[in-house]
Amino acid sequence: MVTMIMVLVITCQFLLINSQNHPLDPLNPNEITQIQHIITTSHLASLPHLNFHFVDLDEPDKNDVVVRGGGQTHEIIVELTTGYIVSDHVYEGDGYPPNTFSELLQAARLPFNSSRFKDLVLRRGLNVSEITCFPFTIGWFGESTTRRAVRLSCFYRNGTTNVFARPIEGLSILVDIESMKIHTLVDRNTSPVPGSEGTDFQFSGERPNPIPIPCDEENVKRGFSINGGDVKWKNWRFHIGFNARAGVIISTASIFDGGKNEWRRVMYRGHVSETFVPYMDPTSDWYYRTFLDVGEFGFGRSAVTLVGSMDCPSNAVYVDGHMAGADGLPQEVPKAICIFERYAGDIAWRHTEVGVPGKVITSGEPEVNLVVRMVATVGNYDYILDWEFKQSGAIKVGVGLTGVLEMKATTYTKADQMKENIYGALIADNRIGNNHDHFITYYLDLDIDGNDNSFVKAKLKVERTKTSPRKSYWRVIKETAKTEDKARQRHGVEVEASELLVVNPNKKTKLGNNVGYRVMAGGQPAVSLLADDDYPQIRASYTKYQVWVTAYNKSERWAAGFYADRSTGKDGLAIWSHRNRSIMNKDIVLWYTVGFHHHPSQEDFPVMPTLASGFELRPANFFERNPLLKT
């Protein structure tokens, strides 16, 4: 399969974001190497178990570099030009930076040096060389946290490449990451390992029809250019960056206004801020699975190399991603991002007019959009993350969920055998697909036609009338949110129908309307249902609302707090919002959460058909008229 795909990729182009030509660009590999050198030749070099957790200058901040060594978190500011460490501060608050992939890998290997582990799996009749263990972050449940730790879940491959399909249920290994030792190892052996039959997801057989877009190169007049991270396409220009935590970062997105003959800013910066994935199983081996994928693992670190003609169409151009590894040295994800023009067969606008005598006038345009895509595979799940730019001025943000479910082994093979609550659904022989949620939260520093913006709720209020044969109608009552508490919103809930807008109160159209953008749900809305006093919910309390607006603060970018691993809810979006700052005519940040409740079904096995949702930012009186019509 992989070979076959490579053949189709011959027209692909590879680009490297390698020039530090944009203020919001991440570090290039040279700069990463420089920083590594500065730190490894400083007093910090002597710290035991030195690991680089963040090397990230895409906005100069107190957390330019975060290393851990000697069991402490050091926040370091480095001056690249002089080679000096400007400051070195030990962070003593709650939570930890993400475990590095190097640490996670070491942790996952520990059981294979443990004779107790080998005994236990032998007693189960398993071949130890066919076992894979994955490190899961463990969340926080009210205990005092003094050390970093992960729990390993182990799986039996023997006969399958779908590792997650054969859980060794009841085997639980707590690893102390600081000492890199097994802390506890138990085997409750609650259920035998499910079989391998039917678990493979590898594509077998011939692809039924070759994908014919675009079928020959001369027709591919690519409509966009990439220079460094600067992308220009039709009436859009924006910048793409990449870092270990967020993955793709879109910045300084502006649209050309033909009427005004000028570029107008829409978004200063946008990226995934956090992802909350609580599983709905309170039992011993499952309760802790309440992942904050972005803060605990990182979407950049989890970015995969995209496969041509499968992950992206054959007209895509690829961009590599760079970040620092645990050793501080540059790491590359080849083809981490793809950019392509999307010809989906949609209609951008049309009208047939029969009102002109003797004529039938039909006019319109097909829709051609530009998509920027990455895929983050965090263990079993694959997140497809799209930014889609439309010539109408809209930006559509798409989230697709695919990959493999987290499954629990069970002795059940028939749904009607089950009398107890199984916390999910029987989706394959001896396998429960556990209930869970996904909340993908976006940081959207919109700058609608300038820096200072306001958030407006346009409520649809039903009025009764006695002066008309009609008895009722709705009108729009616009309320500008003065403070952060007025901006929290469960979007899409019809109890109070409203349109949500970010407007520039300082800019009006010629007609006198405030220029703005609307935010619209792109799928069935979902917010977290967990109890407010439940620990995972305390850590991800922002997931109770789809929409938040905060006053811009450069250190407020990660919805569950900067140190998300084992966090206790003392940092993050809800905390900042409760400061209740003024957000009227200010530089404001819109936070939007795309949510999914997932009660699995058999179709999700052995690999899930993509489940898609998202949202759209759509111009609302930003332009004087429909920008698709050239004047």
Add this chain to the structure above:
Amino acid sequence: MVTMIMVLVITCQFLLINSQNHPLDPLNPNEITQIQHIITTSHLASLPHLNFHFVDLDEPDKNDVVVRGGGQTHEIIVELTTGYIVSDHVYEGDGYPPNTFSELLQAARLPFNSSRFKDLVLRRGLNVSEITCFPFTIGWFGESTTRRAVRLSCFYRNGTTNVFARPIEGLSILVDIESMKIHTLVDRNTSPVPGSEGTDFQFSGERPNPIPIPCDEENVKRGFSINGGDVKWKNWRFHIGFNARAGVIISTASIFDGGKNEWRRVMYRGHVSETFVPYMDPTSDWYYRTFLDVGEFGFGRSAVTLVGSMDCPSNAVYVDGHMAGADGLPQEVPKAICIFERYAGDIAWRHTEVGVPGKVITSGEPEVNLVVRMVATVGNYDYILDWEFKQSGAIKVGVGLTGVLEMKATTYTKADQMKENIYGALIADNRIGNNHDHFITYYLDLDIDGNDNSFVKAKLKVERTKTSPRKSYWRVIKETAKTEDKARQRHGVEVEASELLVVNPNKKTKLGNNVGYRVMAGGQPAVSLLADDDYPQIRASYTKYQVWVTAYNKSERWAAGFYADRSTGKDGLAIWSHRNRSIMNKDIVLWYTVGFHHHPSQEDFPVMPTLASGFELRPANFFERNPLLKT
């Protein structure tokens, strides 16, 4: 533009649904002609003003043919084989069949023979030969209705082809359709006619990039076949029909189950049932605009000839639509439907697995879907109606709104001049885009793996736990709706999170799960906000809920009742549902409403960028496993 497009269409194919080879097929032109002959040579021929309103045998019913003559509605059953009229029944209930387009056209021309009209427009300084009048249905507001009537709204073209952009505000003409005479003609002359500048929507200038899908024929190995109305594509087969009221009708849709090696039914029949479009302006010339587009006009009658490479990509195949005209003779809409494979660049499924030592395994498939599309242009608005079939078993129903707003002339040219409620937004010089809703309701006679189905609400219920470090989780409580009242649902409202399913309680997977399909919102949900006692809401009371389920009854297909013009709410979905029949393990019909609240913005002028929403039917334990993976 039109010429340019025609050049691109050279590879298109045209098909005619002309064989009566499917029990759900509409009449073919020969049969229509036969019926016309039978009726025009019978006693009915002597009726004054004989008009054919429905000639529709796609399900034999008491309403096989509906004609009006002598001010009465005749419901006629015709036996085609013998040429006999089996029965002729005069309908005496509320409401009327839709005015025929021939009647509407006659009505629209009446003012031009009226010296009073000519005087009034001359007094406004308008050139009568540049005026177009459109007939609007007038709804019902509690009065007793004894005659059919429409109100004309007139527009000034002079310098534009965008007829709706220049309303002659305050000019109102009530036409008695029975006598085909003007009943009342008033000119309140509330505002001058807005100018023509910037109103044209015709595409001018060069298309920036030719659309490269699929660009040459040898690459277009079309994956589907059409024989009569029978479509086969990948693992799907279904039938397409067309009638004057619904437009496209999908029937007997079945999917091939590779595991069982059999075709399994998903949907017996699905089509648009009704469309409710209330404007939110209670003033004299606007209050009555509360359209039931399907029942009052007909989506088949409003179907447009699709334009290649604009309305549908160049790999589309076209099908003509047929129906009876007002004279009973066959009418054709050339290229009323297009069918194409959609290569949108999406990913059907994927996974990257790093858990197998020494390997990175990436597998997946791009998504290729089949789309069946029509466009209904009802006056100013264009509805893009898609049925999209996925190889995963999902059916995605898409609704796109584009075309021209209904606009109201105003003296205002600046938003800040306005102190009163204008019932909309100032969207162009001297033009208000009036607030309104669109509710597109689908009739979905699902037959999930057989005739008898049940409707299940899978509620996500939050449970507290004291036996876990966790305090809460949600579990799924499935409730089968026993009767119709238990199936009404405001979908997507998080007050009570739930998944909605249609299951076959008589069929289980090997694992013992009930086979089923889920229905999922595809955009921001919206239900009608009008007061329950308001007349338009009484007529379209079903729009208070997105979801209804009824027991199958062959005469219950049109949500606002069969005779929707001037209906009074005595027929229709809410009435049927209130019979509260059993819907458990029965042949049931799912009704789903896609809603939009539309508070216009300047971008909607002079023509709207498409606003899209929809819903998806997604298999949930219908298959033993992901059907995208061939075993």
